[in-house]
Amino acid sequence: MKQTRRLIVGISGASGVVYGIRLLELLRDSGIESHLVVSRAARATLAAETSLTLADVHGLADHYYAADDLGAAISSGSFPTMGMVVAPCSVRSLSEIAHGVTSQLLTRAADVVLKERRRLVLMLRETPLHAGHIRSMLAVTEMGAIIAPPVPAFYSRPQTIDDIVNHSTGRVLDLFGIETMAVKRWGGMSAALDEV
Template identity: 45%
Template sequence: MSAGVGRLVVGVSGGSGMPYALSVLRALRALDVETHLIVSSGAKRVMTAERGPQLADLTALAHVTHDDRDLAASVASGSFRTGGMLIVPCSAGTLAKVAGGFADNLLARAAHVTLKERRRLVLVLREDPLPRPMLTNMLAAHDAGATVMTASPGFYHAPDTVDELLHFVTARVLDQFGLDVPGFRRWKEEAS
């Protein structure tokens, strides 16, 4: 496997917004990108509460699923080559771990390795309002090399459905890896 975007680590943490994770995994599957999925214990609790996509929905789309407690998994090592990692949704707790370099689970360890190897790390936050500690952690993660995004869809493409809103965020996230999501309408452009 080359070090290109042919392989990505997808982390799912306990922030609300599991439909975003499902949308990203669907798009990556359609783009034939090998995905290594890590779902935190907090994410598993949120899935139940949201009554949306469940663990089986996510794992069905991933090529490999790693146990978040397995700190010896392939994605915990910098010698395992990837095109980067994204965490969607990224909870405030996971953001704090990334910002502080605290790697007590596989999700945080894989993010640490991604930064250590200077690969692209995209954190997709879905929380409001943003208190000062979270803003400080966002800046620290940015300064460490991560791209910090919010799950904030645009409306210039006149969306009619929730799926169209999810698609917008998915396309913007995958833009960070140079991946074009079919059907995404960019500002003042026709859909691809």
């Protein structure tokens, strides 16, 4: 029997909720089953940064879970997934994951992904960083996570915010072997010079 390909998407309270929303849209189009958890803080960010409701965002996912539902399927290692992306990832969520604090479902699911040796990608949204933030990034990296801040690539000559968001989220999905048409690939310096 073929196993369903599932990816967990966590949306934390950092600015950049559009990254989590776009990931859900790209996953829907790719045929990957999405499992969503939105932190309590992310609800306020969603209201501040978009005109979407929480129900709208839930509608983009195949399955969604309440932030405090520590008994959800994604809180168990016996529930097979490809891993998890936290997009955006707040420093608070990063710190909880780095120190094994699982007070909410988002950080519990991330902890499970790490203990099961699955891929965890954190789209950290914070700047500037102090030494404590950097130590937390090192800790989760040593535990097997990947820190992937949404840094725009200007070689693709983005024209809109959507172009920038698509590139960052597409590159994150590359880490799971999920191909989307969201990324304009680098063709080398000679290709870039041909366009000049």
